[in-house]
Amino acid sequence: MDENIVPDVVISRLPWYLQTLKQIADEGMQTVSSSLLAEKLGSTATQIRRDLSNFGGFGKQGRGYTIDNLIEELENILNMDRIWPMIIVGAGDLGRALARYQGFQNQGLKVAMLFDNAPDVVGTLVGKLRVKHVDSMREEVKSNRIKIAIITVPANSAQEIADLLVEAGIQAILNYAPVTLVVQSSVRVQHIDPTLHLQRMLYYLDEY
Amino acid sequence: MDENIVPDVVISRLPWYLQTLKQIADEGMQTVSSSLLAEKLGSTATQIRRDLSNFGGFGKQGRGYTIDNLIEELENILNMDRIWPMIIVGAGDLGRALARYQGFQNQGLKVAMLFDNAPDVVGTLVGKLRVKHVDSMREEVKSNRIKIAIITVPANSAQEIADLLVEAGIQAILNYAPVTLVVQSSVRVQHIDPTLHLQRMLYYLDEY
DNA sequence: TAGATTGTTAATCGATTAACAATC
């Protein structure tokens, strides 16, 4: 009973499927075949079917998938049956933009608190959130059992913040600081760095 | 003469290596072994050596790699020997944050222009850039031979903007809109979507 | 020279794709 582990590559594609399914639903469709979905995603029908089959048979032969049903199944798989409170650490341009971001709505996610350490920033209002001091962060994370943190502090303090967060019980980190964070393997880290994404594409650019 | 194609997985790791090498250089070190670098990256020595060997032998047996030299080699491979001008489309919270972002400095990248279509935004100043109207975008991209665009417009207009950009000659798109863009295969797209990254981690979270 | 570490080959592992019987 331990070879039922679903590969992380598969997991990483589920939110992507979900996003496009919701879009198709908005367009008023009721069902999709794996091949239609593949077309919208720039993926392949076989891969989608194989990915989904890790979790059960959600489709019907000859008919495809009921969109609303598949959306619900994916949301359950991804633990989106509740709203996960998140904290943002760093109330700079990016941290504030993320605090105001509307895109987390209906995605099982919600920014609950925003922290910084600059005296002139702490106490100011960002959207509906008042910036709290980092000194209170450990306690807030613990007592509210918060599991997810978004780091938008400068590169040189990101690791320190990450250590503090992990110690306080954070299990998932979305890191916007341009450094590779080192954490214990039970903690998930996703690194978003525009520079890295752009440089990766630079390689393929024609000279002019 | 066509089986010298380096896999994209390898290319995607080079900016990551570069980032950490620069960091190590800042700490005053002169050389690194693949195993030390691997440790800093949470990668493996073998993978680093194999990745680099796609481009030549940059190290010396028994000694490792000269950091400055390896940085230079990677920068050349990634076409970072010049500064690539980029445009940002969408001057919302995120677009403005990116326009002011200092992290593109010394990375071969520079935000050259910022576009929007809202009358009350066009003409305003963001950092040192004045927001231009989207109507002039096609012409600006063409005449300045700009190859890279960052899209931060709402989901429902992202595909339309992408089509326009590709037609104007853009070859690389960093997409922050929460939709999968469909473009011809000669154009590179990287999708940055905090929701997708977060949901991917949700799967692994403990219940409480 | 002896020790360390590279670059590379061969072995392993894992992920994608093709194909098709099952079935709506």
Place this chain on the structure above:
DNA sequence: TAGATTGTTAATCGATTAACAATC
């Protein structure tokens, strides 16, 4: 029923890892 499309098995493809001779 006939046609369409799933879920799954087996084949292929590609990427990672192990191991070691070459060499600084």
